[in-house]
Amino acid sequence: MSELPEVPSRREFVKQGTAAAAFFIVPRFVLGGKGYTAPSDQLVVAGVGVGGKGESDIANFAKTSKARIAYLCDVDESRAARTVKAFPQAKFYKDWRKMLDKESKHIDAVSVSTPDHNHAIITLAAMQLGKHVYVQKPLTHDIYEARALTEAAKKYKVVTQMGNQGASNDGVRQLREWYDAGTIGEVHTVYCWTDRPVWPQGIPWPTTAAPVPATLDWDLWLGTAPAKNFVDKLVPFNWRGWWDYGTGALGDMGCHLVEAPFRVLNLGYASAVQASVGSVYVDEFKRGYFPDSCPPSSHVILKFPQTDKTQHPVTVHWMDGGIQPERPDELEPNEKFGDGGNGILFIGDKGKMMASTYSENPRLLPTSRTQQVQVPQTLARVPGQANGHYGQWVEACLAGYGKMAVSSPFEIAGPLTEALLIANLAIRGYDIQRPRATGPGGSMDYPGRGVELLWDPKNLRITNLDDVNQFVKRTYRTGW
Structure with missing residues (x-):
């Protein structure tokens, strides 16, 4: 070297x-x-x-x-x-x-x-x-x-x-200019969705250890995470689906998709969150519960207090694993919703607008309005856009x-990341397993399921389901 x-x-x-x-x-x-x-x-x-x-x-x-x-x-x-x-x-x-x-x-x-x-x-x-x-x-x-x-x-x-x-693309700035000009009125609901995960989720941790590659320092890779045996195919990519290392589809794509409503609406800390997750069945009757792994799909609803850009609270829906919101009536049958697998939809009291991943290809709905509506450019663009993010x-x-x-x-990225991780709190709360026999079959009831979790941003706590607060802050491995 x-x-x-x-x-x-x-x-x-x-x-x-x-x-x-x-x-x-x-x-x-x-x-x-x-x-x-x-x-x-x-x-x-x-x-x-x-x-x-x-x-x-x-x-x-x-x-x-x-x-x-x-x-x-x-x-x-x-x-x-x-x-x-x-x-x-x-x-x-x-x-x-x-x-x-x-x-x-x-x-x-x-x-x-x-x-x-x-x-x-x-x-x-x-x-x-x-x-x-x-x-x-x-x-x-x-x-x-x-x-x-x-x-x-x-x-x-x-x-x-x-x-x-x-965040450095022209698209998010165009969305903000449309909104600031009153083009779609006041936004009350936003949908963000992705086709991720494209790695395994909703599975049990492998029981068979694999040999550590000769070029990999496994202890350094683990870092703050608990000590575990190396398993096949965990690195360099599939770690995203395991709670010890990754943050699932929300961590992978949320910062690209939820960034737009944060920037356009000046959102801050969420006040409440609820979730439902896709099921994995280990047999015909029993739902599998795999606490080490993120779920195969989820729908999370985040509520935000009003801001200087909204007169009322805002609801943001997150959907992953292929789940998508209802297709807008204003969209023609052959027009793509978002970019097909991912997208952002703003619903205002006077209209709608949408964009693809990274806030690219912003459009008013119906899409014919995109060229018809002209608003002043009030926000400076970042030269080079995506590569400009680095150069900037x-x-x-x-x-x-x-x-x-x-x-x-970080003053923007921090609260944005917190919102995504609060969504993950709701996902993990949904799957805290506390079996309760409710009939002859001994069906499962989960205390987090169907509950709207109330978030205290000052004290970093869920106030009405204490069990999930264990995920707000991890215990690092000894020495880290």
């Missing part, structure tokens, strides 16, 4: 004396040719989790030319191999703790793209060192963690961004805390 070349970080450059400055302040074409960016103008980035989505994150930062990918970290050398090859000058670590301990003075910013259960601990450690952070969605695994990171962003005064790139963060980090707005700072 190549060592990091002796090029000063942006911070080190600024601290250097006039002699060093005299060396660097020369025409850029002399130093590096056309397009060269001086070290003083570069953000030194460390990536934690650099395979899969982390690979594309790192590549997108590098496209800006103002980010220098200097450190890479991943618990699986095989998974990280392509990124390591693409950035041969970057120093590689397996353990993010060692990387931050040894290289902190050289690092300006950290990108976190690990499984959900380790997001918060890595991100908070970086923030405490004064590093700007970019974190893949969902922001955290637990509600408590989301609130902690939201508060930490203010305390440590670092630039933050969650990786829901649709890099520019904001270089500018410094509070100098430049980003699309999904």
Whole structure:
């Protein structure tokens, strides 16, 4: 592995004396040719989790030319191999703790793209060192963690961004402009739906352990999660369906779909939530209960207090596993509802509007209104849209805390993530098994089923079903 070349970080450059400055302040074409960016103008980035989505994150930062990918970290050398090859000058670590301990003075910013259960601990450690952070969605695994990171962003005064790139798309801004202009009146109901999961859910934890791949540090991968044997096909993808590591379909797609109503309606903390989940049957008569795994499908109803954009409370429906809302009458038979498998539908008292994943392809209903209705463009667009989500963060980090707005700072991403995790509380509450014999067959009754859970956002508690509060904050594995 190549060592990091002796090029000063942006911070080190600024601290250097006039002699060093005299060396660097020369025409850029002399130093590096056309397009060269001086070290003083570069953000030194460390990536934690650099395979899969982390690979594309790192590549997108590098496209800006103002980010220098200097450190890479991943618990699986095989998974990280392509990124390591693409950035041969970057120093590689397996353990993010060692990387931050040894290289902190050289690092300006950290990108976190690990499984959900380790997001918060890595991100908070970086923030405490004064590093700007970019974190893949969902922001955290637990509600408590989301609130902690939201508060930490203010305390440590670092630039933050969650990786829901649709927040930088034109679509969500068009939806907001339509709404602000009164095009569909006041929204009272929103539907968000997805065809996820596309990984196994609603299944029992495998009973047979599998050999740990030679390139994977299983203990580091587990991190904050309970100690368990490695099982086949858990990594690099299917962990999403297990509560110890992932947050199910809500965690995967909720930040892309629910972000639009949050931004358009200025939603904050939910006040109440209820859920129903799809059934898995182990035989003809008995419903299977698998507490380790997220359900195969769910329908969650979240209630939000009124905001400055609404005169009344707002109800947001979340549907996954292929469940969809009733198709609007205004939609022609051959027109797609959302993008087919995913979508967002706003229902106002004077009309409706919808969009696809990432708030793309926004449309008024009937769709003929989309071109007929003209409203002023009041919101600035993000250059480059999806890739601009990365470039925007890099520019904001270089500018410094509070100098430049980003699309999904923790002050927005935190409450959004909390809403999704509160929805997961209702899902888990629905399936807390407390058998009660109600007839000769001994049918099951679940105390969380059919109950609307009341949420106290100040104290981070469900006030009318205490059993589910165990999921607000996990107990980390000893040593983490």
